[in-house]
Amino acid sequence: MKYAIYLGCAIPIKYPGFEAATRNVCERLGIDLVDLPFACCPPPTSLKMVHYDSWLALAALNLCMAEEAGLNLMTLCSGCVNTLKEANQTLKKSDSKRRKVNRILEEQNHHFKGTIEVTHILDVLYQDSVIEKLIKEKVREIPLKVGCHYGCHYFRPPKIMYPEELSEAESYVPVKMDHLLSIIGMEPTEYSRKFLCCGSPLGANSDQDAGYAIVKEKLRHIRERNIEALSVICPSCFEQFDMGQIALSRKFKDLVKVPTFYLTQLIGLSLGMSTKEVGLDVHRVKSKKLLEGIGIS
Amino acid sequence: MTVKIWNFFPREALYECYQCARCTGSCPALEVASALGPRETILKCLNLGHDEIVEDEKLWVCCTCNVCEDRCPQKIPISDLLVALRNSAARRGNIPDKLEIAIELLAKTGRSMIVHQLDEMRAHHGLAPLLPVPVDEVREILKKTRLDEVVEF
Numbered sequence: 001m002k003y004a005i006y007l008g009c010a011i012p013i014k015y016p017g018f019e020a021a022t023r024n025v026c027e028r029l030g031i032d033l034v035d036l037p038f039a040c041c042p043p044p045t046s047l048k049m050v051h052y053d054s055w056l057a058l059a060a061l062n063l064c065m066a067e068e069a070g071l072n073l074m075t076l077c078s079g080c081v082n083t084l085k086e087a088n089q090t091l092k093k094s095d096s097k098r099r100k101v102n103r104i105l106e107e108q109n110h111h112f113k114g115t116i117e118v119t120h121i122l123d124v125l126y127q128d129s130v131i132e133k134l135i136k137e138k139v140r141e142i143p144l145k146v147g148c149h150y151g152c153h154y155f156r157p158p159k160i161m162y163p164e165e166l167s168e169a170e171s172y173v174p175v176k177m178d179h180l181l182s183i184i185g186m187e188p189t190e191y192s193r194k195f196l197c198c199g200s201p202l203g204a205n206s207d208q209d210a211g212y213a214i215v216k217e218k219l220r221h222i223r224e225r226n227i228e229a230l231s232v233i234c235p236s237c238f239e240q241f242d243m244g245q246i247a248l249s250r251k252f253k254d255l256v257k258v259p260t261f262y263l264t265q266l267i268g269l270s271l272g273m274s275t276k277e278v279g280l281d282v283h284r285v286k287s288k289k290l291l292e293g294i295g296i297s
Numbered sequence: 298m299t300v301k302i303w304n305f306f307p308r309e310a311l312y313e314c315y316q317c318a319r320c321t322g323s324c325p326a327l328e329v330a331s332a333l334g335p336r337e338t339i340l341k342c343l344n345l346g347h348d349e350i351v352e353d354e355k356l357w358v359c360c361t362c363n364v365c366e367d368r369c370p371q372k373i374p375i376s377d378l379l380v381a382l383r384n385s386a387a388r389r390g391n392i393p394d395k396l397e398i399a400i401e402l403l404a405k406t407g408r409s410m411i412v413h414q415l416d417e418m419r420a421h422h423g424l425a426p427l428l429p430v431p432v433d434e435v436r437e438i439l440k441k442t443r444l445d446e447v448v449e450f
Contacts, residue, residue: 009409020422054444152362197362210330
């Protein structure tokens with residue numbers, strides 16, 4: 001099993017611990033990763049809103065790099081997977097858009113052919129063969145009540161992100177992260193507003209305080225269910241919860257903070273990796289006490 | 298330069314809307330900030346055309362979460378409408394400062410984030426330096442698609 005690993009911008013630059021955890025986990029579970037000189041995806045929350053044609057052409061450049069290497073592309077971020085999946089689908093379907101983009105790419109010696117698929121680390125880990133390996137390789141359980149947060153762009157809009165394995169008659173909210181974490185002994189717990197926005201794009205594009213107000217409301221529901229840890233698959237969601245809780249606690253002194261983890265950090269811990277190996281030492285909301293309570297240091 | 302958005306969004310789809318406001322009732326941005334909300338956006342497009350709406354700064358107060366489209370009983374492709382409207386707004390100079398700065402950074406460096414003391418930070422996590430982005434190719438592609446007509450870089 002081999003993928004071109006698409007790191008995006010936020011993970012390798014701001015949260016390289018997620019990257020380290022992912023690489024370690026993939027190595028242990030027999031997933032080979034190849035690095036290519038990818039550019040920004042670019043985000044569905046920024047360039048797409050400002051200039052669709054530029055957004056599509058730049059996404060096509062990234063897709064071409066993976067095509068040229070003959071590899072499917074695995075992303076680590078809900079935003080990146082949204083852009084690259086939509087662009088891939090659009091360019092495969094629309095002859096006119098593909099012609100237009102290829103006229104520009106050909107000057108840079110690239111040509112979009114439509115030969116690869118785009119996927120996300122969560123979907124890669126959820127495959128039967130990987131889960132079987134995880135069950136065999138895991139050395140400890142992580143008995144914590146966990147709230148999963150998928151990130152809107154991982155599953156919306158459905159016309160792009162709807163999983164191929166489901167029939168259109170089925171209603172769809174993602175469940176894969178909840179299932180995976182139950183395999184490593186966590187207790188996935190539902191909470192109100194689980195499938196609504198973390199507030200990140202609102203903060204980034206217009207109003208930071210409004211973005212954090214969304215986090216505050218979400219946290220209220222998360223704490224109501226006595227959730228001890230949050231799991232995310234997107235660096236923007238992570239930032240909202242990690243930095244967001246620090247910012248909110250300056251204003252609201254009685255705020256009880258909930259440590260947030262990137263999915264592969266939790267999988268890594270269950271495979272016996274140390275907290276440093278999965279990069280937990282740089283998180284702002286500390287998880288040391290929580291993890292020591294279940295014998296992980 | 299004025300660009301009619303109907304090249305990018307099927308105008309007929311607007312007439313499917315019966316103003317049930319399920320979209321606006323689900324909108325996380327509208328709950329915490331002064332936003333237009335999808336229902337009002339569609340109504341204004343129907344009644345006033347899109348010229349007026351693209352001048353409104355509130356058009357940008359949005360999470361881009363697409364929950365509106367997800368919950369629309371009429372299956373109106375609202376996310377496509379919002380992209381088309383904002384593309385048109387940006388072309389007329391209606392674009393939030395923060396977003397303009399972010400796009401400029403992307404066009405100049407090929408990344409959405411400033412790379413600063415990166416190797417040291419990556420080494421802390423046992424990671425190799427990041428592969429360089431082909432910045433010249435990125436800039437050329439963005440020039441050819443005429444991004445510089447909207448954001449200078």
